[in-house]
Amino acid sequence: MLSIFLNKEVAAMKNLTLALLLVLKIFTLDAGSQSLPEPGESVLKMSRVLVNRADGDHGGIGQTNTNTSLAFQDEVFMAQALELARLAVKHGNHPFGAVLVKDGKVVASAENTVLTDKARSRHAELNLIDKALRDLEVKSLEGYTIYTSTEPCLTCGGAILLAKVSAVVYGAPHKFLAKLLPGYPDIGLAEMARLFGQVISVRGPVMREQSEKILSEFVSEHRNRVRH
Numbered sequence: 107m108l109s110i111f112l113n114k115e116v117a118a119m120k121n122l123t124l125a126l127l128l129v130l131k132i133f134t135l136d137a138g139s140q141s142l143p144e145p146g147e148s149v150l151k152m153s154r155v156l157v158n159r160a161d162g163d164h165g166g167i168g169q170t171n172t173n174t175s176l177a178f179q180d181e182v183f184m185a186q187a188l189e190l191a192r193l194a195v196k197h198g199n200h201p202f203g204a205v206l207v208k209d210g211k212v213v214a215s216a217e218n219t220v221l222t223d224k225a226r227s228r229h230a231e232l233n234l235i236d237k238a239l240r241d242l243e244v245k246s247l248e249g250y251t252i253y254t255s256t257e258p259c260l261t262c263g264g265a266i267l268l269a270k271v272s273a274v275v276y277g278a279p280h281k282f283l284a285k286l287l288p289g290y291p292d293i294g295l296a297e298m299a300r301l302f303g304q305v306i307s308v309r310g311p312v313m314r315e316q317s318e319k320i321l322s323e324f325v326s327e328h329r330n331r332v333r334h
Contacts, residue, residue, distance in 0.1 A: 180275050183207055183253040184312045188277060190217040190230070191255040191320050198222055201324040202230040204254040206238050206247070213250070214238040230254065231262035235269050246270040255317050256283060257310060263295045267304045276310035277317030286325050 183205055190203020194217035206214040216233035220226055231254055238247060248270045257276040258266060266274060274295055284290040296308040311317070 180312045184277055187253045187255045188316055194218040201320045202255055204230040204234045204252055206234055207251045229262050231258050232265055235265050248272055258295050260291050263298045273307035275312055277313050278321055279311050282318050
């Protein structure tokens with residue numbers, strides 16, 4: 107039963123993807139969620155440390171290490187995306203979460219709501235993009251970065267490219283999810299962007315072990331439910 111359930115989810119995702127990719131292709135040729143609480147105090151403290159580092163407040167020892175600061179920032183925001191993935195499971199949905207960041211601040215967050223909304227398109231990234239475009243009243247997400255617990259699927263990847271998101275940072279790579287879900291499309295966001303001539307910064311995996319654990323536990327739990 108679990109395999110039937112997962113196969114239906116994969117098939118539905120493929121149908122959504124085909125439609126979205128067609129729109130993306132036309133767009134390329136022509137051009138050439140849920141509301142969630144603010145980050146906890148501990149995350150805010152980490153963010154302040156990050157801002158201080160970015161401003162050069164590092165005790166006067168040496169020069170600012172851009173790569174170290176970026177890696178630290180990625181982990182701060184990825185931790186929030188992973189927490190959203192855990193919340194999605196608690197709320198009865200699939201284990202995916204994402205946050206939108208601009209100028210070092212989270213401006214929007216969302217989790218997967220496929221099951222509670224009874225809508226196969228309510229992926230975390232799609233919820234996030236819809237929420238951001240609506241609430242921020244912007245026409246594109248150029249200059250924004252999405253942090254997502256798992257590398258975006260083709261459907262979400264297409265929406266990300268259409269929204270002109272500047273950067274995406276992911277937790278678990280798509281290949282890990284492909285191992286868990288037979289038939290899952292084996293293509294990453296960077297490759298997808300190249301196919302359509304789009305420019306986007308893709309970084310990851312970040313906090314890979316934690317992200318993969320969330321996915322593995324979810325799949326394992328559903329298998330146990332079928333057995334019992």
